[in-house]
Amino acid sequence: MPATEPRVIVALDFPRVESALDLLGRLDPGRCRVKIGKELFTRAGPALVERVVRDGFDVFLDLKFHDIPNTVAAACAAAADLGVWMVNVHASGGPAMLAAARARLDQLDQPPLLIAVTVLTSLDAADLAAVGCPGEPADRVLQLARLAQTAGLDGIVCSPREAGGVREALGPAFRLVTPGVRPASAAQGDQKRVMTPAQAVAAGADFLVVGRPVTGAADPMAALSAIEAELASVGPAGDRSVSPAAS
Template identity: 75%
Template sequence: MSSEPTDPRIIVALDFPDSAAAQALLERLDPARCRVKIGKELFTRGGPALVTRAVDAGFAVFLDLKFHDIPNTVAGACAAAADLGVWMVNVHAQGGSAMLSAARECLARRRERPLLVAVTVLTSLGAEDLAAIGCPGTPGERVLDLAGLAQAAGLDGVVCSPQEAAALRTRFGAGFRLVTPGVRPARAAAEDQKRIMTPADAVAAGADYLVVGRPITAAPEPAAALAAIAAEVGG
């Protein structure tokens, strides 16, 4: 494996039901070539110890727990995530301005802090899903509103569908980080995602980081699948 220092765009989603499977994949990947995401199922199974092992192995970890609670609780959760040495943590923008600001202020007091991004609209949701929960308008309109709330609170960026990346980049500029799940190579199945885009198109639209799961994790040769996607997006 190469140990050349890089700033990889690809975040491999470790969406496994147990720690052993996640650890086995980590051993097949190069931390100089990708970052990794640990979400709710895996964190609930493996706990902080799994996060620590990934960090100790050299991986930049995106802790994807989507904190959404009262401001003090979310601030404390973000502090706990930072203590684990993660590279990025997220909260739900729908928690409101006070919650977002509390999370940002808590992390800002640290000498070294993780990036803080807000989830806007889940990529599994379409307009009909939003209507069913009382949110009128299109997903794109809702994303722009919530991203504006996050930027005003001082967050580093948002998690969004790649389909909204171009509009967000235009409105919020180059310094606002865009993390995009819903990325699928051209021949891959959409599965449970509705608002998807190919890796190259997502980067062209303005995405900074691409979250990719099963096209890499379910591939016979995960490192080769990662390399192919990285070559497509130039890193």
């Protein structure tokens, strides 16, 4: 376990609220964060987010806001009112949208981390070409990451395979949140650009989003402990964890 703060964000990607609450009862909020995404939020709404926050968990509200600037800014402020630790928007929403979100959260005494989604980890070069963005995912990720940093965002979501290039280009303070993380023994699932936890942190990731390897385990804390042990093998050079208070 890192001596500073948890790097693992457990994805609560459940179709039923009861399943999410059952898992939360088996997790230690001092050893992981949790992610609430579109499906669970749509079923349970803001009340669940507030409950999970009251239970002591740092919540990454993963709704990927993408709309006109004023609408996204207002949505980010509403997320902050729920007490979340981190919220995200789509970098492809453009500079005005990103700047509006940043400006609205900057009005708060303790804003959540604001990060931008770059290229979804389910997409490869063929998928990008199909939607009119030809080229390699890594190039698109770096382009969008630069856009987010220029707008003052705290970091991005990217595949661990792009983390090294972004870290080198944008420096140590820019947070990198990486889904597509699978322990070596786990199935790849529907992610196409994946790495193990140790590989992701060594590449430059700050926070790792992990779903089924923890949520589908018979003993979720044992699965989390195994990931912690793998991360410990990276050593101090791979430990880029940062305090959200520094945002």
